[in-house]
Amino acid sequence: MPLRDFEVASPSRCDHPVGLSPATPGQPPAFALPRTHWHPSWQAAALHQRQPLQALAFWLQLEGSLTRALTLRCRQRFDVDVVREAFTRPSLEESRRLGLPERQLAWIREVRLCGDGQPWVLARTVMPAATLRGSGRRLRHLGRRPLGSYLFATRQWQRSGFETGLCHASGQHQPRVARRSCFHGPQGAILVSEYFLPGLTRSAE
Ligand SMILES: C=C(O[C@@H]1C=C(C(=O)O)C=C[C@H]1O)C(=O)O
Numbered sequence: 001m002p003l004r005d006f007e008v009a010s011p012s013r014c015d016h017p018v019g020l021s022p023a024t025p026g027q028p029p030a031f032a033l034p035r036t037h038w039h040p041s042w043q044a045a046a047l048h049q050r051q052p053l054q055a056l057a058f059w060l061q062l063e064g065s066l067t068r069a070l071t072l073r074c075r076q077r078f079d080v081d082v083v084r085e086a087f088t089r090p091s092l093e094e095s096r097r098l099g100l101p102e103r104q105l106a107w108i109r110e111v112r113l114c115g116d117g118q119p120w121v122l123a124r125t126v127m128p129a130a131t132l133r134g135s136g137r138r139l140r141h142l143g144r145r146p147l148g149s150y151l152f153a154t155r156q157w158q159r160s161g162f163e164t165g166l167c168h169a170s171g172q173h174q175p176r177v178a179r180r181s182c183f184h185g186p187q188g189a190i191l192v193s194e195y196f197l198p199g200l201t202r203s204a205e
Helices: 042-048 050-061 066-073 092-098 134-141 147-151 198-203
Strands: 036-039 078-088 106-115 118-128 163-167 177-184 189-196
Touching: 036 042, 042 050, 042 163, 050 177, 050 189, 050 198, 066 078, 066 106, 066 118, 066 147, 092 118, 092 189, 106 198, 118 134, 118 198, 134 147, 163 189
Parallel strands: none
Antiparallel strands: 036 163, 078 106, 106 118, 118 189, 163 177, 177 189
16 A cells, blocks of 8 residues: 655755655755565565565564664674654555544654765654653654653553565665554554665675
8 A cells, every 4th residue: 555755844954865856956855765565574564575574573573662772783883863753644645544533633753864975764753643642742742762761661652563565666765565553552543654775784794
């Protein structure tokens, strides 16, 4: 099912931004999440496409904080590049996944996770308004602080099983594989999708 596209809305701190050619010279390039078909498990996805999953098996199954694991992979620095944070409409498929009414807006956060200046992961998090009540209010004010540092700081958030996404990538810099899961907290759930970029597998070479 297609996910909503997202465009770079702020200057990138990544040295080599992902995506299509710049629409305007001097502006950061626009980019879009590819259409993604979600499978209920890593094994189910592997039946459809074995090759790229082998290189990413570690990341697709990693249970703890992804940002923490990426930080450990960096030689120098790890950055969260905030692309967009706004109340906007999730895709129909995302609304269904979260059990939201079709047209209900949610707080959507889109970021690039960059290691040593290279974009490694694109992440999109859908947070229903109900989840943002009480202590969940802090989710709207993360800024460049990784979401994982909030979710894994307490035992209040429980993650559901991972789905594995196979992406219809149209360019060599686009993600081919993704994963997503719901985190269930005191006020409700959020849906976290993480798209792995080719730069991440290259970083291990
Ligand atoms: C859920 C985590 O948070 C990461 C950080 C994100 C952010 O800052 O928006 C989004 C998705 C995750 O990859 C994690 O570290 O596991």
